[in-house]
Amino acid sequence: MPGRILILNGAPRSGKSTLARAVQAHVPGRWINWGVDAFNGTLPPALLPGIGLRPGGERPDLEPEVRRLYTGFFSAMAGFARQGFDVVADLGMHSVYAAPFDPLDVLRQELNGLNPILVGIDCPIEIIMARRNADPRGYVAGPGIPAPVARWQEAVHEGKDYALRLDMGNLAPEAGAARLGGIMPQSM
Structure with missing residues (x-):
């Protein structure tokens, strides 16, 4: 029986x-955390920011690679699920690239039937x-909202089209997990 996939x-x-x-x-199952940070941690510098490429068409040179990276990412996710593991992935998918591309199209293709x-x-x-100013991770902290953050x-x-939306600015992680557990099918 395939595992569940939560994106x-x-x-x-x-x-x-x-x-x-x-x-x-907090949600019963054998959850593999396979998100953007885990995946991008496997990439060489030449492919970064990988599937974390910001909206706005800022790196048209990298966009063809982003499509291929999403294909590999979702294919690996499907592999975990087909082996019976539950997968949770934290992503920032958007379709605001220089050339038309929507990662959801790749998701539908690679996760078909799951x-x-x-x-x-x-x-x-x-x-x-x-949160960004408290832990800038290489970004300049300060007042105002940078354009890429606003985008x-x-x-x-x-x-x-979401099954559920959660405001994690006002919801504790454990409460969010409980809400997600309530919409997930039971694991086998």
Whole structure:
């Protein structure tokens, strides 16, 4: 019996990774956390930011690789699920590239028949900026909202049909995991 697939889609610093860890800890199953950070950690510098490429068409030279990377990413996810593992993935999928491309098309193709559950992760921009400024990870911290951060807020949810949306700026990770556990089919 294939495992379940739960995809958490939202902007960077919206609480997706913390929620994915809460799912592993609090939702029954054998959850593999296979998200953007885990995947991009396997890539050489020449392919970064990989599937984390920001909206806005900023790296048209890398976009053909992003399509191939998403194909490999979802193919690996399907492999885990077909082996009976549950998979939770924290992603920031958008379709705002220089050339037309939507990762959801790749998701549908690679995960066909596995019934992934797509969940939108929201968070107020003020909370995202506070989290970003507290842990800038190489970005310049400070006042104001940088244009790329503002673009994520809109682009990541545009055109998506979610099974559920969670505001992880106002919801504790354990409470979010409980809500997700309530919509997940039972594991075998």
